[in-house]
Amino acid sequence: MESKKILPIFSSYKTNPVFYDEIFKNDKEIRDTYGELFKLFNEYKVDDFKLLNEKAKLSFLNQGITFQVYDKTTVEKVFPFDLFPKIITADEWDHIESGALQRSKALNLFLYDVYHKKQIIKDGIVPIELISSSENYLDQMNGLEPPGGIYNHISGTDVIKHSDGEYYVLEDNIRCPSGVSYVVSNRVALKRAMFGVFNNYPTCPVANYSENLLEIMQSVKPAGVDIPTCVVITPGIYNSAYYEHSFLAKSMGIELVEGRDLFIEKDFVYMKTIYGPVKIDVIYRRIDDAFIDPLEFNPDSVLGVPGLFAAYKKGNVTLVNAPGTGVADDKAIYTYMPQIIKYYLNEEPILNNVHTYHCSRPKELAYVLDNIDKLVVKPVDESGGYGISIGNKLTKEEIEKVKAVIKENPRKYIAQPIMALSTHATFIDEKQCFEPRHVDLRTFTLLGKDKEFVLKGGLTRVALKEGNLIVNSSQGGGSKDTWVLKR
Template identity: 75%
Template sequence: MKTHENQPTFSSYQNDPQFFDEIFDENDNVKDIYKTLLNLYSEHSAQDFALLNNKAKASFFNQGITFQVYGEHEIKEKIFPFDLFPRIIPPEEWEHIEQGVLQRSRALNDFLWDIYHDKNIIKEGIVPLDLINSSVNYLDQMIGLDPPGGIYNHISGTDLIKHSDGEYYVLEDNIRCPSGVSYVICNRTALKRALFGVFNHYQTHTVTDYAQNLLEIIESVKPQGVDNPNCVVITPGIYNSAYYEHSYLAKSMGVELVEGRDLFVENDFVYMKTIRGPEKVDVIYRRVDDLFLDPLEFKPDSTLGVPGLLAAYRQGNVCIVNAPGTGVADDKAVYTYMPEIIKYYLNEEPILKNVHTYHCSRPDELKYVLENVEKLVIKPVDESGGYGISIGNKLTKEEIEKVKTTIQASPRKYIAQPIMSLSTHATYIEDSESFEPRHVDLRTFTLLGQEKDFVLKGGLTRVALKKGNLVVNSSQGGGSKDTWVLKK
C-alpha cells in the first residue's frame, strides 16, 4: 500500500497490489496515458474540487438527472452521483472491446432467432432444452414470429470488468431494456462544464452521436412499404427508475415520448393519439417490460401497454425495439453457454472472456456452490440493478446459511461466480476531499440495424463509491464517471 503525498489531492490514494490500478503501475508510477491528466488535476486544491463537485451535483439536479431507488418500505429519488476524474481507454484496448461486444451482440441475435424458430442449437445438444423452457423470459408468443430485419437485440449493454490480470471479462449481457446511456452523455457534458481545459490535452471520441445513430438504427428496421417511419419511445411513466433516460433519448432523437394510454391499435396497425387526430406509428422503442406490453397477450391488468400491440407486431405492421422475448438470452444461466453460442453461430473464438460461472441447476455445481458460498458471488439469473446479489466474503455465518436455503429452494434461479478483483480507479471522495481508489466496471452500448451496426465509443464507467464495495450499480449506492476513448 503506497501513498502519493507529492500530489496533495491524491494524498489519500493508497494502492492495493491485489487489484489492478488503472492510474498507477505496480511500481507506483503514473501510467503514461494518465500523466498529463494527473498533472492537470494536481494544479487544483482540495477546495477547488469540493466546489467543482458541488457544481456538478447542482448541474445534474437542475437537469433532472435522477434515478429511483426501490427499498423495502419506500421509493427514493436520487441525483446520479458523478465523479470528476475520467477513465481513459487507449485506442488499441478499445478496438479489442468493440470487436468483442459486437461479436457477442451478433451471436445473441442469431441465438434468439434460432430458439424462436428451428432450435438447432438445442437439437444438437449444445444448449439444453430445459434451460430455455424454464426461463421466465422465454415467450411462447414469439415462437415463429419474424421481427423486421431479423433483429431482436437492436440495443445491447455489455458489462465488463478489468481483472487483476489486466484482462477484460464480461460479467453479463443486458438486452431487454439496457439503461444508462443517457448518463454517458451527461457525464461528458458535466465534465466539460466543470473542467473544460482538460479536453484540450487529449483527443477523445465523441459520445454525443449516440442518439443520431440510435435513430438511424431503429428507422432501418421499419416495416416493409414504409418510407418515412414514425418512431416513438414508450415509457411506463414518470415513476420509472430510468424515466430521465426515456425522456432524454426521445428528445435527443426528436421523436415523441408516449405512454401506453397514448397509443391504440386498429385493424392491426398502431396509432398515436394527437390533437390533429390519429397518427400511425411504425417503430416503438420500448422501455416497458415484456409482460406489461400488451394486456391481451400478457398481464391482463397491465395499464402500461397497448391492447393488440403484439397482433400488429405479428402482422409486421410495427417494429418493437428491442423485440419481446429477448430476455431469455440475457438470462445469467444462458451466459454460461456464451463461448459455445459464439462458436456455434459465428464459427469464431470468443474475443472477450467469460467469468467462470456455476449454474446451480447442475447438481455437481450446486454442491460446490453450497460448500463454498464464502468464496463466491451469488446472483439471481433474472434480476438487474444489483438487486439480490450476495458477496460471500461479506456475509456472516447466519447470512451464508440463509443464502444456502434460498438457493436450495430454487436452484434454477441462481448462478455463482468467483469474487473477481475489479480494477480500481481514482475517484473523488467527498468525506476526505481527495481522490481515492474505488472499484469500477464498464457498460458498453452496441446497436444492431438492418443497414449498419454501431458501438458507442465510450461507455458507462460505474464506480462503487463505498470503500471496498464491489457492487457498482447506482441502485446500490454507486456512481459513474466520464469514459474517454482516445483517437489513434
C-alpha cells in the same frame, strides 16, 4: 519529476496490489496514459476541487439527471458523478468493441434460432430445460419474423478489467439496457465543470449515440413503410430510468409516449394527437414484456397498449428490443456464451467469460453450497444489482440463508468467483480526497438492418463505498466520464 509530486488531494491514495489500479502502477508512479490528466487534477487545492465537484452536482440537478431507488419507499436521487474520467486507449477499445459486437451478433442469431428451428438445442449445445424454464421465454414469439431479422437492437455488455489486466464480461443485457443517457450527460457535465480538460487528449465523441439509435430504428421499419414514425414508450415518470427515456426521445427528435397515448385500429398502431391519429411504425419500448399488452400478457397491466402484440405479429409495427429477448440475457445462458459464439459465428470469443457455476447442475450446486464464502451468487433474472450475495462479505448466518434460498430454486441462481474489479481514482466527499474505488464498464451496441454501431465510450460505473464490488446506482454506485482515445 515535479509534475508527479503528490499533493494533498491525492495524499492518502493507497493502491492495493490485489487489484489492477487504472491510474497508478504503485502508490507513487502514474501510468503513462494518465500522466497529463493527473498533472491537471493534482494541481487543484482541496477547497477548489470541492467547489468544482459541487458545480458538477448542481449541473446534474438542474438538468434533472436523476434515478429512482425502490425500497420500502420510492426515492428520487441525483445520479452521483465523479470528475476523474476513465481513459481507454485506441488499442484497448478495439478489443472491447469487437468483443461486444461479436456477442451481440451471436445473441441475435441465438434468439432467432430459439424461436425458430431450435437447432442449437437439437445439437445438444444448450439444454432445452434451460430455455423452457426461463421466465423470459415467450411462446408467443415462436415463428415470428422480426423486421430486419433483429431481436436485440440495443445491447449493454458489462465488462471489467481483472487483476491480470485482462477484460472479462460480467453479463449481457439485451432486454432494456439502461444508462446511455448518463454517458452523454457525464461528458457535458465534465466539460462545464473543468474547462480545458480535454486539451491534451483526442477523445472520441459520445453525443452521436442518439442519431445512430434513430438510424437503427428506422432501418428495421415494417415492410411497405417509406419514412417511419418512431416513438419511445415509457412506463411513466415514476420509473427508475424515466430521465433516460425523456432524454433519448428529445435527443432523437421523436415523441415520448405512455401506453394511454396509443391505440390499435385494424392491427395498426396510432398515436393520439391534437391534430388527429398518427400511425406509428417503430416503438423503442422501455416497458417489460409482461406489461406491453394486457390482451396478450399480464391482463392487469395499465402501462401497455391493448392489441399491440397483434399488430406486431402482423408485421405492422416494430418493437425495439423485440419481446422475448430476455431468454438470452438470462445469466444461466451466459454460461454457454463461448459455445454460442463458436456455434453461430465459428469464432473464438474475443472477450473472456467469467467462470460460472449454474446451480441447476447437481455437481455445480454441491460446489457452490460448499464454497459460498469464495463466490458471488446472482439470481439469473434480476438486474440493478438486486439479489446479489458476495460470499466473503457474509456472516455465517447469512451464508446459511443464501444456501437455503438456492436449494429452494437452484434454476434461479448462478455463482462466480469473486472477481478483482480494477480500481480507479475517485473523489470521496466525506474525506475530501481521492481514493481507489472499484469500477466496471457498460458498453452499448446497436444492431439494425445492414447497420451496426458501438458507442465509443460507455458508462463507467463506480462503487462509491470503500471495498464494495457492486457498482449499480441502485446499490449506491455512481459513474465517470469514459474517454476512448482516437488513434
